[in-house]
Amino acid sequence: MKNLFFSMVFLLSFLFFLAHVSEAAITCGTVDVKAASCVTFATGKDTKPSAACCSGLQQLTQSVKSVDDKKTICRCLKAGVQKFNGVQDKFLSKIPDACKIKVTFPVSLSINCETIR
Numbered sequence: 001m002k003n004l005f006f007s008m009v010f011l012l013s014f015l016f017f018l019a020h021v022s023e024a025a026i027t028c029g030t031v032d033v034k035a036a037s038c039v040t041f042a043t044g045k046d047t048k049p050s051a052a053c054c055s056g057l058q059q060l061t062q063s064v065k066s067v068d069d070k071k072t073i074c075r076c077l078k079a080g081v082q083k084f085n086g087v088q089d090k091f092l093s094k095i096p097d098a099c100k101i102k103v104t105f106p107v108s109l110s111i112n113c114e115t116i117r
Helices: 002-021 028-042 051-063 067-081
Strands: none
Touching: 028 051, 028 067
């Protein structure tokens, strides 16, 4: 009976662990895919963000569940824009309003992602 009890506790603990592990965290790969179509606006080649850009960023904002998610997205975006020449703050800062996305921090190349709350 004692072994059965410990087996059940172990099984329940293991299932609980699996349930939490299976929840996918936001990855830079996901962020890159969702934000890729924003590059032409961020570099000034387009006059407004594309529908795909806004849709991708809206999907990212909907996936945010915690402050850590915000910080991860921020870090990924900062790393991602460094791959493209010509990305400018004056364009980046316009994306939230143009896409009707509410963000609680300034969108800038110089943002310190660790300060996001």
